[in-house]
Amino acid sequence: MASRGARPGRRVIVFGLLVAALYGGVALGGDWSPKLGLDLQGGTRITLEASTETGEEITPEKLEEARGIIDQRVNGQGVAEAEVAVQGDRNIVVEIPGENRKDLVDSVQQTAQLRFRLVAAIAPGRASDQPEPSEEPSGEPSDGPTGEPSESAGPGDGQDEGSRPQDDESASPRNRALSGGLVAADKKADEQAQDQPSEEASPGQPAEEESPAEEPSVPPAQVEGAPVDQPLQWVDNPGQQWLQRFADHTCPEEGETAERIADNPRQPIVTCDEEGVKYLLSSAPIEGTQITRAEAGIPQNEIGWVVTLGFDREGRESFAQITRAIAGATSPLTGQQKQFAIVLDGQVLSAPVVDEAIPNGEAIIRGDFSQEEAQTLANSLKYGALPLTFTVPVVSEEGPTLAGNQLAAGLWAGAIGLGLVLIYAMIYYRGLGLVVVASLLSAGVLTYAVILAMSQAVNFTLTLPGIAGLIVGVGITADSFVVYFERIRDEMRDGKSMRVAVESGWVRARNTCVAADAVSLLAAVVLYVFAIGVVKGFAFALGISTLIDLAVFFLFTKPMVTWLARFKFFNSGHKYSGLSPDTIGHSRRRAAGTPAVAGGNA
Numbered sequence: 150m151a152s153r154g155a156r157p158g159r160r161v162i163v164f165g166l167l168v169a170a171l172y173g174g175v176a177l178g179g180d181w182s183p184k185l186g187l188d189l190q191g192g193t194r195i196t197l198e199a200s201t202e203t204g205e206e207i208t209p210e211k212l213e214e215a216r217g218i219i220d221q222r223v224n225g226q227g228v229a230e231a232e233v234a235v236q237g238d239r240n241i242v243v244e245i246p247g248e249n250r251k252d253l254v255d256s257v258q259q260t261a262q263l264r265f266r267l268v269a270a271i272a273p274g275r276a277s278d279q280p281e282p283s284e285e286p287s288g289e290p291s292d293g294p295t296g297e298p299s300e301s302a303g304p305g306d307g308q309d310e311g312s313r314p315q316d317d318e319s320a321s322p323r324n325r326a327l328s329g330g331l332v333a334a335d336k337k338a339d340e341q342a343q344d345q346p347s348e349e350a351s352p353g354q355p356a357e358e359e360s361p362a363e364e365p366s367v368p369p370a371q372v373e374g375a376p377v378d379q380p381l382q383w384v385d386n387p388g389q390q391w392l393q394r395f396a397d398h399t400c401p402e403e404g405e406t407a408e409r410i411a412d413n414p415r416q417p418i419v420t421c422d423e424e425g426v427k428y429l430l431s432s433a434p435i436e437g438t439q440i441t442r443a444e445a446g447i448p449q450n451e452i453g454w455v456v457t458l459g460f461d462r463e464g465r466e467s468f469a470q471i472t473r474a475i476a477g478a479t480s481p482l483t484g485q486q487k488q489f490a491i492v493l494d495g496q497v498l499s500a501p502v503v504d505e506a507i508p509n510g511e512a513i514i515r516g517d518f519s520q521e522e523a524q525t526l527a528n529s530l531k532y533g534a535l536p537l538t539f540t541v542p543v544v545s546e547e548g549p550t551l552a553g554n555q556l557a558a559g560l561w562a563g564a565i566g567l568g569l570v571l572i573y574a575m576i577y578y579r580g581l582g583l584v585v586v587a588s589l590l591s592a593g594v595l596t597y598a599v600i601l602a603m604s605q606a607v608n609f610t611l612t613l614p615g616i617a618g619l620i621v622g623v624g625i626t627a628d629s630f631v632v633y634f635e636r637i638r639d640e641m642r643d644g645k646s647m648r649v650a651v652e653s654g655w656v657r658a659r660n661t662c663v664a665a666d667a668v669s670l671l672a673a674v675v676l677y678v679f680a681i682g683v684v685k686g687f688a689f690a691l692g693i694s695t696l697i698d699l700a701v702f703f704l705f706t707k708p709m710v711t712w713l714a715r716f717k718f719f720n721s722g723h724k725y726s727g728l729s730p731d732t733i734g735h736s737r738r739r740a741a742g743t744p745a746v747a748g749g750n751a
Contacts, residue, residue, distance in 0.1 A: 157707070178605040184246070184608065188613055189613065192546075193245045193546055194244050196236075196240055198539060200538045212238075216241050219535075223245060246612070265436075265468070265489060266418070266490050267471070269417075269431060269482060270387075271428055274421045377415070380433075381474050400427050402425075403425065415433075422496060428490055435464055441461045445457075445523035455515050455518065455523065458513070459510060465509070468507060472507045489501070579725050580719060582727065591701055595697050595700065596694065610686070612686055622691060622698060626701060629665075629698060633655065633662070636657050636661075638650075638733040659703075662702060666699050673692035673695060
């Protein structure tokens with residue numbers, strides 16, 4: 150048996166490489182401080198209030214469903230320690246620890262009401278983008294939805310090629326576009342609207358008193374408009390009232406906050422994209438709740454990040470019907486190729502044209518996505534649209550809920566407790582106490598590396614319950630030392646030398662420690678699965694510390710004891726080694742020929 154422990158350095162080298170690899174990964178991330186929870190460092194509190202603007206009924210069931218979706222977004226793995234709770238009969242309160250967690254704050258504020266609407270008209274929406282009145286040859290900028298009555302065209306009017314979007318252009322902000330199946334390239338209608346306003350065709354000209362002599366661009370049949378619940382017909386004939394709303398609408402200037410859009414899926418809307426282009430959109434024939442899959446990634450043979458979407462059966466049929474109807478079709482209102490818009494919370498993300506139908510319901514949102522942007526959008530869509538629409542009345546920065554002196558007192562208490570354990574180990578186990586000290590220090594180094602690595606990899610956030618889980622893990626590690634050392638003493642009481650006792654005692658102690666750690670790990674898994682909130686963090690930390698105990702016990706403690714057994718100070722039973730006959734309860738031979746006593750009291 151002793152030969153097995155002849156090369157304890159191998160395991161120690163493996164342990165050292167494991168720790169070095171963890172710290173190397175942390176060094177690549179560049180952050181050497183663990184993320185702390187709201188109770189230790191403060192953070193952000195967001196209060197979401199359910200809105201009744203769209204006529205939705207606010208029920209406890211819908212609030213709880215929304216709370217669960219938001220909790221999955223910000224705390225899906227249970228390690229970010231974000232608190233999500235229902236407050237009252239219409240509020241959801243979210244507490245996010247940390248000062249630099251804008252990704253989670255944005256995820257909470259993004260209510261992800263995704264809808265697909267048909268585009269009736271597009272025009273520059275910012276006041277700074279509108280032509281000066283002196284530049285108009287006739288009429289006023291408000292005479293048509295685009296501010297250019299002299300170039301507006303009705304359904305029966307022809308348009309020159311310069312007024313049509315070019316094939317290499319895209320209508321979506323930041324070149325984002327929807328594709329899939331046999332969908333063609335997108336068109337930059339926003340750039341056309343901003344860079345070539347004089348060539349934009351007007352969706353129609355409302356009858357104004359300022360130009361009574363001019364023939365209206367909108368035929369009389371369009372005054373009332375088509376029914377709003379028939380979006381394919383409505384986009385060709387939205388009616389004078391909606392055209393006037395579109396003409397009067399102004400997008401916020403760059404840097405300004407846009408007013409919230411009442412995004413009722415049963416009604417048309419006038420809205421803007423992030424580039425300041427305004428859109429007149431139909432009611433929503435397809436809802437975000439019909440999305441079954443949303444993933445971010447880089448397609449094969451491509452270099453840009455995209456978000457792929459999949460629809461359920463009903464959504465797939467509606468999507469195929471819409472794309473089939475507008476594929477390659479020209480709008481009689483604008484004379485331009487028809488488009489539909491992807492609208493997220495009232496803001497247009499993309500407005501692509503369609504050259505061919507998409508029958509399989511598989512779509513791709515392309516554009517200038519960074520990895521974070523693509524993953525954030527996919528994450529919001531993946532967890533589904535919320536059953537309620539929320540406003541964000543309160544977003545506040547919060548300080549730690551525990552006073553600094555209380556936290557310091559807790560850390561001091563932990564340090565004192567650990568110190569007492571080490572003192573007791575040195576007094577009771579004497580020389581073997583060095584193994585306890587070295588193993589606990591190694592466990593501390595490994596634990597800190599794991600916490601840093603998880604903070605960067607899975608946003609693990611350390612809170613007081615998490616610290617409690619790690620401290621309980623220290624106790625589990627100390628238990629392993631006790632079991633092993635006492636087993637060695639038992640073997641030596643039977644008359645075995647220290648070298649033999651170390652190996653034979655290891656076989657028995659190993660099984661006991663593995664069984665004990667398996668029970669602790671199982672308890673942590675069960676608690677993690679069935680618990681909520683910060684209790685998940687406690688269970689997660691307990692499970693991690695239990696695994697660390699196994700790693701330290703197998704890769705450091707055992708090789709260390711095997712190595713010490715080679716020294717005469719230990720294997721000869723020195724009184725300060727912790728393995729002397731008096732210490733283990735084994736009497737020395739009093740005279741030559743006297744057999745060793747297998748048991749007895751010192």
